Amino acid sequence: MTKILIIEDEQPAGEYLTQLIRKIDTKAEILDVLESVEMAVNWLGHNKMPDLIFLDVQLGDGTCFQIFEQISITCPVIFTTAHDEYAIRAFKLNSVDYLLKPIRLEALRFSLEKYYQLNSENAISKVRHLEEMMHSQILNRKSPRRSFLVPYRDKLIPIKDVDFAWLTIRNSVVVAMLHDERNLVVDKSLEELENQLDPSNFFRANRQFIIARDCIREIELYFNGRLLVRTFPISPIQILISKERVPVFKKWFEETD
Template identity: 45%
Template sequence: MNILIIEDEDSAATQLTAMVAVHFEQVDFAPVIDNVEDARDFLAARPAIDLIFLDINLSDGLSFSIFKDMVIDTPIIFTTAYDQYAIQAFELNSIDYLLKPIRSEKLTQAIDKFKRLDSRQQMLPDLQSIEKVRMLINAAGTYKRNFLVPYKDKLIPLGVADIAWFELQHTLVRGMTHDKASYFMEEKSLEELGAILDPWEFYRANRQFLVSRKAIKEVQHYFNGRLYVHVLPAPPEKILISKAKAGHFKAWMRSR
């Protein structure tokens, strides 16, 4: 077993290493990584890693940004002190989501789950698991319902329900409302937005777009197994769902 721990707290990394080691007869740990940039560089080289333990809040930002422009097939067990990122974690190669301080019985359950899986197979999100987490988080009222967006020399209140889609434009995120008003958001990435919005109302279509269920008018089959999502207002570019995500997107559309 080759295991990578990405964690920015030395004590937490040391403790997790000791806890994990007892679950495997033979295990090698890669050097601990404590930031997003080094993690991206390390994983880009496609190292022989069987399992990743990934803290969400790292020293230079959210670890979700590691996955931007990069496909990682290695199974992941997320570790964090916060519960609001659970949905986004399940949408990646997540086996489990462990809250700190990590309890030994929860770690055992997560590793047992890993052992039952084929670690070479990239896992699609489990909608039933996401729904369970969504219900728990929604009960706590932690989903974003309103924004306060900068506009010229003012701040404009903007309801999440008013937004049709978010688009990444270079390093800025633009929100388009159903009545065609456009605002640049204070949030700097679609990953950050995805962590605070209800995943049953907004879907991460691709690297550039996060779309509202209400804005989707029809879905058209496109080249190479992709889907073309027609939304209103129409964005400047086609919103395409990859062949790999097409089945999950259709299941999402049928849900609720």
């Protein structure tokens, strides 16, 4: 019996994937369906590693990379994504397989058969390569983006990366707060910006915020092991670091160039 964990932030997609898996393998046991990086880190930190994980690339509070930053995953992974080029470039040679959404029954059957054909030694080897690749990408991103053209009315405003204090999602758009307290709408997602900004200077605090090191003025101990980050310019919404992300945040903040 294969014990499977599904990490998928869209409930209908998680339920649909569960149904498809059970159609193909009636003996498969779905251990849980988790919706976020935080939930995944907590579950994996308190339970025995499953036999196989189905992992969505983009989750509600971040990307799957953030799970690998905090937990050593020692089982094979099948990635699911709606963004084919992103998944192919990142995982094609290292994961068991990747599936494009909407997931088709035959594509899923092929992925599961591929997994079942792997002997345990080969599966472990693949996972180790996957972990090494992910850590390398996370810690050694090259050529971070240093300048942006931000639309403003009928103009494009040149902004340097160091001008950003924090970036947040507001009414479904990304708003950048600059150190000089100007607000500008950025025509990119937080996920895109997270991958483009220099990780030594910018941190994905949670689903809503990316913060710059230089904007942090105070860090307060908060409920349930979380941290409250106070910034300047001041954020109208609390910027909280989850308990699971606290060690990663502390390590990032204390690192020197």
